[in-house]
Amino acid sequence: MRDAYDLVIRGGAIVDGTGAPSRPGDVAVRDGRIAAVGNLVQGAGAAAEIDASGLVVSPGFIDVHCHDDIALINIPGVEFKTAQGVATLVCGNCGLGAAPANEQFRQFYARGTEGVLGPVEEFTWRSHREFYDTVRAAKPSANAAFLAAHGTIRIAVMGLDRGPPSDEQMAVMKEHVREAMDAGAVGLSSGLIYVPGTFARTEELIELARVVEKYGGLYVSHIRNEGSGLLDAVAEAIHIGEEAGVPVQLSHHKASGEANFGLTEQSLPLIDEARARGVGVTMDAYPYVAASTALVAIARGGRLAPGLDPHDVLIASVKHQHEYEGKRVDEIASMMDLPVEDAVQRLLREEENTPVAVMFVMDEVDVRRVLQHPQCMIGSDGLPSPTGKPHPRLYGTFPRVLGRYVREEGLLSLEEGVRRMTSLPAQTFKLTDRGEVREGYWADLVVFDPAAIIDTGTYEDPRQYPRGISSVLVNGQLVVVDGSPRQVGAGQVLARG
Ligand SMILES: [Zn+2]
Numbered sequence: 001m002r003d004a005y006d007l008v009i010r011g012g013a014i015v016d017g018t019g020a021p022s023r024p025g026d027v028a029v030r031d032g033r034i035a036a037v038g039n040l041v042q043g044a045g046a047a048a049e050i051d052a053s054g055l056v057v058s059p060g061f062i063d064v065h066c067h068d069d070i071a072l073i074n075i076p077g078v079e080f081k082t083a084q085g086v087a088t089l090v091c092g093n094c095g096l097g098a099a100p101a102n103e104q105f106r107q108f109y110a111r112g113t114e115g116v117l118g119p120v121e122e123f124t125w126r127s128h129r130e131f132y133d134t135v136r137a138a139k140p141s142a143n144a145a146f147l148a149a150h151g152t153i154r155i156a157v158m159g160l161d162r163g164p165p166s167d168e169q170m171a172v173m174k175e176h177v178r179e180a181m182d183a184g185a186v187g188l189s190s191g192l193i194y195v196p197g198t199f200a201r202t203e204e205l206i207e208l209a210r211v212v213e214k215y216g217g218l219y220v221s222h223i224r225n226e227g228s229g230l231l232d233a234v235a236e237a238i239h240i241g242e243e244a245g246v247p248v249q250l251s252h253h254k255a256s257g258e259a260n261f262g263l264t265e266q267s268l269p270l271i272d273e274a275r276a277r278g279v280g281v282t283m284d285a286y287p288y289v290a291a292s293t294a295l296v297a298i299a300r301g302g303r304l305a306p307g308l309d310p311h312d313v314l315i316a317s318v319k320h321q322h323e324y325e326g327k328r329v330d331e332i333a334s335m336m337d338l339p340v341e342d343a344v345q346r347l348l349r350e351e352e353n354t355p356v357a358v359m360f361v362m363d364e365v366d367v368r369r370v371l372q373h374p375q376c377m378i379g380s381d382g383l384p385s386p387t388g389k390p391h392p393r394l395y396g397t398f399p400r401v402l403g404r405y406v407r408e409e410g411l412l413s414l415e416e417g418v419r420r421m422t423s424l425p426a427q428t429f430k431l432t433d434r435g436e437v438r439e440g441y442w443a444d445l446v447v448f449d450p451a452a453i454i455d456t457g458t459y460e461d462p463r464q465y466p467r468g469i470s471s472v473l474v475n476g477q478l479v480v481v482d483g484s485p486r487q488v489g490a491g492q493v494l495a496r497g
Pocket residue numbers: 093094191222251252
């Protein structure tokens with residue numbers, strides 16, 4: 001006779017993801033779903049048991065800001081995420097996706113994007129639907145949801161044209177957004193500091209967001225300016241959502257550059273005011289004072305963006321000359337015996353635009369203020385470079401929030417911290433039956449020690465799994481056992497709603 005349950009997690013403190021106070025109980029899993037929550041009698045018949053006494057049982061975390069589109073295929077175990085308790089990855093952020101992968105996009109990708117998303121041996125897909133099928137076939141360990149990416153779509157249709165799209169081009173771009181939404185995308189993303197997102201005017205984004213509105217999706221943006229122009233850029237994102245009638249998610253919300261420290265004191269009220277008018281504005285953030293992105297995006301033509309000190313810029317990864325990884329730009333300039341601008345230019349040229357940089361540009365006070373906002377979710381923004389020293393957020397974001405900001409600093413309660421990683425993102429991105437420990441929901445679950453959970457990676461040595469997370473389940477299957485991640489094809493490609 002078959003056991004009543006496939007697995008029972010016994011005797012933990014259930015933090016259910018809603019923000020409700022934790023309560024002791026058992027969680028039973030059957031056929032990938034949560035079959036029962038509460039006090040189950042001993043010997044209720046489970047094929048396996050996990051003793052969670054002294055530990056917390058929470059929903060699997062949802063990383064709302066991922067760039068793992070290609071990593072899901074190259075590294076299907078996505079161990080750097082599952083070891084953090086992440087069960088679901090929202091990919092296609094910052095206007096950068098993997099589809100539509102026509103010839104124009106493939107050429108663009110070959111000119112440096114692999115440094116950010118990872119190498120693509122062969123584009124075997126073209127449409128969004130074909131890409132999602134490719135991810136499915138790779139059998140990743142975590143679930144994945146996707147945003148249609150404005151920048152990728154724009155390149156596929158307009159190449160690197162700076163001007164506004166013609167009526168015909170706009171019609172084709174809309175068709176690509178529709179195709180993505182039909183295939184299950186959760187919304188549209190943009191990256192307005194990057195090529196080609198930066199060429200887009202507000203009107204273009206409103207028109208594309210209107211397509212998403214018809215499907216009940218959202219608009220997610222790496223806004224046009226996170227420095228001195230932060231407030232205008234937040235206002236633009238809200239305006240786009242308001243005009244198109246869609247909710248807005250502000251990506252990795254921050255105030256960048258010393259001259260702009262403290263600006264989140266003014267940006268967060270803009271969000272509150274919009275919400276009071278009925279615009280659904282939310283955001284995500286990662287718990288670090290350093291950002292990370294493609295070097296080429298912050299150093300066009302070799303000149304670092306205004307206000308960026310070369311000593312505050314660390315090279316995380318490159319394609320060929322790995323001796324530069326982990327070095328700051330001023331150091332690299334002296335290694336090359338060149339002025340900074342020439343050194344950066346040479347590095348970009350010799351490394352074929354692939355270098356990824358880590359920039360120490362934020363103030364801890366802003367980071368905390370953003371994390372404290374009740375509409376702030378957690379998104380790692382990790383860049384899954386196969387080589388080098390990626391920003392430690394790739395391995396440590398979620399345990400760092402729970403260890404440092406929840407336990408050590410008391411910035412958020414444990415229940416509230418977990419809510420920002422689970423039910424808030426599930427509701428915002430319309431991931432049905434996920435984000436809560438609730439009967440009938442998918443069994444995405446994390447078992448962790450609230451007294452021990454912490455990130456362990458550093459900028460010098462970032463590839464370290466966190467401590468304190470013993471088990472992680474994705475759709476009822478164990479992808480982390482005794483703290484060790486393993487590749488199990490447990491993930492699903494999730495469709496909106
Ligand atoms: Zn971004």
